[in-house]
Amino acid sequence: MTDLTATIVGYWDAVxxxxxxEPDHGLRAEVTRAAWxxxxxxxxxPGPADVLDVGCGTGSLAVLLAAAGHRVTGxxxxxxxxxxxxxxMAAAELAGRFLVGDAAVPPTGDxxxxxxxxRHLVWTLPDPHLALREWVARLRPNGRLVLVEGCWGEAGPVVPYVPGAETLVWGGGVRASELASAVRPLVFDLRVERLSQDSELWGGPVGDERYALIAYT
Structure with a gap:
């Protein structure tokens, strides 16, 4: 583990x-939970699917996916x-598996x-391009990669959230066009859904670029 990685782990453990x-993290409001x-x-x-939630955080989206009948690994x-x-997940009386490990190279073997x-992970990664390749490699034929991302630097310079984070490739977030360019060579097809105007997702209006990139293998 590098010094930067250890610092990042310490930061997320502390918070x-x-x-x-955050409304879109805890999904405590019914309207926000329903929107997600x-x-x-x-x-x-369609149907019960095997889903890998990388950078799952406290598992809010994993719980929603499990409630929809999917088999979830976070x-x-x-x-x-x-x-x-x-x-x-236990409080919701649902089944799911959660692993401590590097989301960029998930510890899920073969x-x-x-x-x-x-969701909102690639900006924290030292090598997001490596992570994209790893995630696509873990998909079955006709699988899909769903990246919920944004560009947090639109309103001005982004202050590094931990020492050393100024070296991150996409530390201020990433525009949909740039992320699509990175993903397109790895997949069969992709599309982008704009999410900035769906205030129910975020617990209120947002002024930066937010979107979902859905790619198909």
């Missing part, structure tokens, strides 16, 4: 217990996030999935 205070549920049901493959580098995710989901 884990306040993570769900609708999107996930539209993005996921991966996060921060042990405190995984502990909370396991508790959240397993293959019908869908890989990633």
């Amino acid at each position: 884990a217990h306040a993570f769900d205070d 549920d609708r999107r996930l049901r539209a993005w996921a493959p 991966v996060d580098l921060a042990p405190q996030m995984i502990e909370l995710a396991r508790g959240k 397993e293959r999935f019908d869908m890989v989901l990633c």
Whole structure:
């Protein structure tokens, strides 16, 4: 583990217990939870599917996917996030598996999935291009990669959230056009859904670029 990675783990462990205070993290409001549920049901493959949620955080989206009947594996580098995710899934009386590990290179061995989901993670990764290749490699034929991302630097310079984060490739977020260019050579097809105007997803209006990129293998 590099010094930067260790610092990142420490940061997310420290904020884990306040993570769900953000409306789109905790999904505590019914309208926000329902908005994410609708999107996930539209993005996921039909029928029960094997879903890998990379950078799963406290597991809010994993719980929604499990409630929709999917078999979910969540991966996060921060042990405190995984502990909370396991508790959240158990409280919902749903089945799901959560692993502590590098979301960029998920510790799932030779397993293959019908869908890989990633929300607001690529901006934290030292090598997001490596992660994209790893995620696509874990998909079955006719699988789908769903990346919910945004460009946080639109309003001005982004202050690094930990020392060393100024070196991150997409530390201020990434525009849909740039992410699509990175993903397109790896997949059969892709599309982008704009999400900035769907305030129900975020608990209120947002002024930056937010979107979902759905890619098909």
